[in-house]
Amino acid sequence: MRRLSVSLLATVAMIVASAAVANAQQVKVGVAAEPYPPFTSPDASGNWQGWEIDFMNAICAEAKLDCVVTPVAWDGIIPALTTNKIDMIVGSMSITPERLKTIDFSDKYYNTLPLIIGSKDMEFDSTPESLADKVLGVQVATIHQAYAMKHFAPNGTTVKEYQTQDEANNDLVSGRIDAVQADALALKEFLDTEVGKACCSDKGNVAPDVDVLGPGIGVGLRKGDTELKDKINAAIKAIRADGTYQEFSKKYFDFDIYGD
Structure with missing residues (x-):
């Protein structure tokens, strides 16, 4: 009798749990x-x-x-x-x-603060002065685009927009642009790949700007x-x-x- 009761209780519990999921x-x-x-x-x-x-x-x-x-x-x-x-x-x-x-x-x-990465063969950092004559890739409709247009474009950086981060990274690898800006963790993930290790290096985090970056x-x-x-x-x-x-x-x- 006890076994039947335990089994019945288990069945009821499963029904209740299933109903909770269904009603979520x-x-x-x-x-x-x-x-x-x-x-x-x-x-x-x-x-x-x-x-x-x-x-x-x-x-x-x-x-x-x-x-x-x-x-x-x-x-x-x-x-x-x-x-x-x-x-x-x-x-x-x-x-x-x-x-x-x-x-x-x-x-x-x-x-996390955004990061700038660029070609290993080029010496520059993440400051507007250092990026003054460079072509910087950013993903469209992102804080990185807004940041680049506010801090880098007025100092002579050419800001190139991409629909996806992968497209920007691919152009960096191919040498069509000099650097990209994106979330630090996403770019560090890219730098850990074989392609990333071969082509590029960490140029540093951008300076904070809570009005743009939040x-x-x-x-x-x-x-x-x-x-x-x-x-x-x-x-x-x-x-x-x-x-x-x-x-x-x-x-x-x-x-x-x-x-x-």
Whole structure:
């Protein structure tokens, strides 16, 4: 009789758990369709992986949300959010005053300064003076484009825009441009590849500019979606407090990506 009761209880528990999953709020999570390792990229089977996918899975589990990865071209990802094609953005998007005019953000979930990399054969650093006569590649519609136009272009740098970071990196390898600017972690990942090691070197982080770069990376949300924002903020706080954030981060980084 006891065995029957335990079995019945287990069955009921499974039914309740299944019902909870079925009733979870479905959320379409926009990620950039262009690969951006180590944060987001599809594997050979088309399944998305990377640090931000692990982050997304952790906060969605904590907030009891049924999250569906939805790739969107980077330059159309904010319009996709504001027109309800997606419900939030997890795509290394910096919290900036300009973006806050259109969308809202969660609390930050990581923060790193942009990096300049360039040809090993050229001696220069990440200052506007040193880049004055160089051609600098940046991805369009990013804080890196905005930063380059504010700090480097007025000093004589030619800023060349690309749809994807891979295109900028490929032109750097081919010698068509002198340098690229992007998130430090993404560029360090590139420098660790055989191609990156052969062609290029770290020229240094850019100088801080909170007006352009913002205080860090946040989850992009529609203005007025306070219920989802509260859930995401609570989840970020919870996974940092219980060690989940630190645990999955160890797979990718040997330092605290959360930053100052």
